[in-house]
């Protein structure tokens with residue numbers, strides 16, 4: 001691939017991972033500097049989808065810059081048991097380490113850790129990604145693979161939290177044995193992962209399940225340690241520093257009651273973590289690839305509430321990079337990709 005020619009303003013690196021301006025660089029007052037890193041592809045997000053995009057890009061000779069605010073494949077590090085991933089990896093940390101090693105072996109991928117994309121702009125000839133460090137990257141294509149983050153409690157219409165109540169997320173919960181039942185707010189998929197990671201028979205879990213989560217609760221209904229409460233509303237009325245909570249519930253027939261638990265965890269589901277700018281959202285707030293600017297390629301969990309799996313994330317990341325490659329080569333790309 002031909003190098004992206006540096007623009008007239010593109011003489012500096014200013015993000016945390018880069019060097020400062022070199023001697024002889026033009027002096028500018030604008031704190032935002034466009035970088036001259038010659039690259040064919042910017043990858044935003046270093047989960048399985050972003051890493052697969054960078055690996056695939058490298059395999060066809062494309063240079064990439066991958067930006068990630070935390071660690072590569074950080075989410076995988078919270079998955080204690082895996083049984084649906086090819087390659088023999090049985091835990092998330094094991095797979096994360098393998099992918100990280102693969103990226104480190106890819107000379108065409110420059111990884112920028114500790115850097116978050118704050119804006120993406122797409123033009124006729126290139127895309128520009130603004131970083132929270134004040135730097136700005138430009139390339140012919142961007143793969144956006146920023147995944148999903150936790151749905152904030154204020155967006156769960158069925159749930160009200162007492163002032164000061166900040167239950168932690170279930171997916172990041174450590175293996176704490178609590179004296180008394182755990183209240184899980186919502187029946188999203190991390191519930192199954194949590195139960196597999198905590199096989200102790202004494203673990204007692206009460207799941208506050210709104211109607212929209214009924215189908216997800218099926219996965220755990222057979223577990224004798226789990227009580228699923230099909231609710232219309234739940235109000236957490238008391239929250240102690242120890243994590244203990246009290247709550248008032250209303251079921252779907254209008255009956256009401258109260259419950260107490262040793263600890264509560266949020267498990268409300270996810271919301272797409274799209275950086276502002278060029279990304280186009282669908283009615284469900286996700287960013288389907290088909291709606292995007294031709295130079296903006298979306299991969300992984302950010303695409304849809306469905307298909308949120310490691311294997312689909314990696315496949316879509318690889319496809320996104322190949323799409324960029326074929327378009328750059330002037331080759332046609334099948335519409336289905």
Ligand SMILES: Cc1cc2nc3c(=O)[nH]c(=O)nc-3n(C[C@H](O)[C@H](O)[C@H](O)COP(=O)(O)OP(=O)(O)OC[C@H]3O[C@@H](n4cnc5c(N)ncnc54)[C@H](O)[C@@H]3O)c2cc1C
Nearest residue numbers: 045047048049116117146147171190300301308309310313
């Ligand atoms: C508890 C739990 C258990 C799971 N178990 C399984 C399982 O057993 N099997 C399975 O197949 N899947 C499982 N999943 C789902 C799987 O983890 C995801 O489908 C997969 O990680 C999606 O990959 P991704 O690259 O699209 O997104 P992510 O892995 O979420 O990666 C997105 C990355 O983008 C970064 N990012 C976000 N915003 C920005 C920004 N503005 N700028 C730059 N970077 C940004 C994030 O820091 C993150 O590293 C599980 C998920 C959870 C939470």
